[in-house]
């Protein structure tokens with residue numbers, strides 16, 4: 001059978017399995033005992049030398065400074081030690097002195113997925129709060145989803161675990177008491193809920209000193225949440241320090257971001273620097289759309305995969321794939337915006353803890369979510385944008401695959417293509433970032449198994465630091 005790749009030439013990387021171009025640690029592949037569902041507990045037995053990466057000048061995890069040199073208060077430093085953060089990553093090292101300086105200045109900061117942007121702004125939040133006013137809101141972080149807001153709340157609580165009287169509240173639907181309103185020094189929320197709370201006078205913003213917008217390119221995009229963020233900002237003190245963070249800042253949003261955060265320091269990456277080296281990016285050339293599902297099941301049937309995320313275009317297809325996979329004996333969960341909040345929280349908590357290992361979701365979880373055990377991301381549908389979904393969505397692709405390969409770990413992403421449109425879209429994404437995609441074929445499962453397993457196996461690493469101090 002001729003494959004799409006026979007017909008159209010897409011650049012392919014040297015096969016990492018042949019040892020010519022490999023960012024992964026080659027390891028012995030055990031004869032996996034699959035139980036038909038391919039979702040077996042894994043043994044984390046390979047060491048990742050994070051210290052090596054943090055000494056590699058080319059790595060975004062590299063830094064020359066120590067956290068001590070950043071002059072953070074003792075209780076914050078103790079929190080970092082408890083999290084096993086030994087050295088700052090590049091973004092933390094470079095951005096922190098600028099963000100912590102007085103008088104406060106705005107910042108627009110870009111760094112690859114999973115390189116510690118959250119840590120960078122959380123340290124700024126904690127440094128700016130006066131803990132003697134525990135219920136007076138002083139720092140506000142906005143994020144695009146309730147899941148990301150809750151995660152950031154947990155990171156503030158974890159790094160701030162020795163900050164006495166620290167109260168961090170999530171301003172997400174259904175979470176803030178109508179009677180008391182917001183009673184915390186740090187608030188993390190989604191823009192719609194934050195706007196409602198301010199309007200209903202349940203959130204006193206008069207003493208806010210810091211506004212952080214995470215995933216800022218998405219949050220300021222006029223097609224999306226832009227309006228709400230602008231409205232929130234218009235209700236805040238005029239001299240507030242503004243920090244904008246993302247792994248992606250497309251040019252058209254950048255111009256807007258510069259107006260939103262005037263005179264900001266800027267840390268930007270070149271387009272070719274945006275991809276994370278530890279993620280082996282592959283694509284699967286499926287015979288047709290209907291066969292995508294069979295290929296998916298075959299993949300899970302063949303391999304022992306730690307945790308993985310499957311991204312689809314619509315909520316309906318997430319439900320449908322979940323239904324079919326469960327009927328076929330796979331244990332999977334689906335999470336998307338149609339579910340009620342508490343249910344979404346429980347589903348993600350299960351995934352974080354490893355109780356569930358396969359998460360089928362939409363773009364709602366494409367950004368920011370940090371689950372270090374994710375070793376595989378599947379783009380079941382190539383991310384598209386614009387009227388009629390005509391254009392490839394470069395940014396969403398990068399964020400989706402960034403759910404694996406967190407902070408020096410390795411992971412694999414597999415994007416499914418099946419026709420000219422999906423193939424061209426993926427080619428455009430690859431060209432945009434200068435990525436060499438590795439081709440997989442459903443006609444040759446031995447090779448696929450070898451290529452994917454090699455990465456997955458080495459991703460079962462025991463990092464030097466605690467995997468994630470996030471408490472749910």
Ligand SMILES: Nc1ncnc2c1ncn2[C@@H]1O[C@H](COP(=O)(O)OP(=O)(O)OP(=O)(O)O)[C@@H](O)[C@H]1O
Pocket residue numbers: 084085086087088089092111112113114115116117118119120246247367368369370372402406407465467468469
């Ligand atoms: N200095 C550090 N030392 C060790 N681990 C760290 C350090 N900074 C961050 N981490 C860990 O690295 C992981 C990724 O960090 P984080 O979620 O902040 O990435 P990010 O850059 O915000 O990613 P994304 O672009 O996906 O939002 C987290 O599990 C975090 O706890």
